[in-house]
Amino acid sequence: MNHFYQKSFLKEIDFNAAELNYLIDFAIHLKQLKQKNIPHPYLQGKNIALLFEKSSTRTRSAFTVAAIDLGAHPEFLGKNDIQFGTKESVVDTAKILGGMFDGIEFRGFKQQTVETLAQASGVPVWNGLTDEWHPTQMIADFMTLKEHFGKLKGLTLTYVGDGRNNVANSLLVTGAILGVNIHIGAPTDLQPSKKVVQAAQQAAGKSGAEILITADPQQAVAGADALYTDVWVSMGEKVDYHQRIEQLLAYQINSELVAATHKQDTVILHCLPAFHDTNTSIGRKFMADYNLTALEITDEVFQSTNSLVFQEGANRMPAIKAIMAATLGNLFIPEIFK
Template sequence: MRHFLTLKDFTKEEILEIIDIGLEIKKNLKSKIYKKELENQTLGMIFEKSSTRTRVSFETGMFQLGGHALFLSNRDIHLGRGEPVKDTARVISSMCDMVMIRTFEHSMIEEFASYSKVPVINGLTDSYHPVQLLADYMTLVEHSANENIVCAYIGDGNNMTHSWMMLAAKLGFELRIATPKGYEVNEKILKEVLVLAKESGAVIKTMNDPNEAVRGATVITTDTWTSMGQEEEKEERIKIFKGFMVDEKMMMLATKDARFLHCLPAYRGLEVSESVFEKYSEIIFDEAENRLHAQKGLMVWLDKQR
């Protein structure tokens, strides 16, 4: 049995296999071919952090695969209200075939997985967002942008940044990360990633100049400057992140056929300009849809490992 907590635990071949399964499922869906590969199975979805795309994609995906998804918010279960995580894990995993968790502390999902009898999927923690990266890479494959990637990540050194680092380290491409001073990536995670990068041949660079990161890049990506739980910092962050908005001028420094990705929700006029967002809206919303298909590929793959 395998869990999906970070991309660190997966080989390049396994990541690409999951993507391929997702692409095949998407192709079948567009042709009105429905294969009930998880028929009569139940996915328990624990949400300590709310989300539009995560809930809709997992719930819809499980239905399309012939199963059922059960939504559990922190108001619906005893987790965090007196019952230890390990007890909740034992109970839910004895009744469900798979569990997806979207929470704050990464240690919580690690503890849950260690006591779970079924596969656990990380729907997001403060440290990582690996399911989003499956969708992102699937989108690059579909748009023929997955060869010789030079990716520039512009913005906060957050869970998305860490997940891009893991993907680059596993697949062996170049990643340049530009963050304001004081908002760099987690040093411990960076050290782990650099060890993995030596094995794959990946080049991972961190810097504070977004223009330097974007120059000659084939893929540019960003995320909101203020994540959930950081709302009190919003005004301060807007001032500090000035100059880190991906706009037309910045995109001119990338290659002519560069792609722009955004995991959404997007705040126009902050991390991305209105004009850049609309220019690349087709690929951005393909990326959003691919959360559905990539996660179906993941769930089918995890089910086969049991």
């Protein structure tokens, strides 16, 4: 009996609060098992396809290590390795991979691609990131908050920066489902779409979460238990970098913005990679014209004792492990998810 068995994990709004809370708690449990060196090969003998259109550090590493810990064999299929979308359609690829593999991870551009893979493959498909949603990141993020605060419901998380990207979308709907108040601080033309806001408001109606979307960064961060940001330009996004930097500099997480929370214990989150210093070639290129030493978050805040960014990054692995084990492991998970 497994409520999750053979289900895909494509976007957060497909799941309710009890289901998402279960995955978060299961991830914490699996992390503890690993720390105690207790084996947990729930996917012994399974084969996992890792399908990547976009480059990756955390998602690829997390799926690989999680699969191996669970006893499965992961096979990386990069965009130059197979005919996917060039010489062979998504549907045809899905049918072939579904006939050989027990589960498929996809990281790429269109949400429709991962949805089609799930419909046509006949095996669980896991969204490792699309332009619309980043659901595996959410299990890690809210897991990190639960480890730190011991609870989720009633916390306030503020996201500042590009409020229309996949991370902002996912935080908004996931927080709303879980009863976490979500504030988004972003310029008017970089705020979440009506569709995403409506989905979040509908979920918040059930959970009691409060949603605030504002162009005022000080208002957005007031009372926040956690501040969260992401890079200002998403992977593959074609924009005027100068215009974007000028739009978002007021939303940089720096010591002034942290002080504007009026709290001592506000934690800092970032899905990474982060342009917090000049040690990346892309970061240096963006900063050069503005004489900046950081973009979306200063090094001082990034390295501060309140920063949980590396705990959050490491938590991608047990979070993904929980998702894969629950959907493919045919575990005993009672029907408590009404």
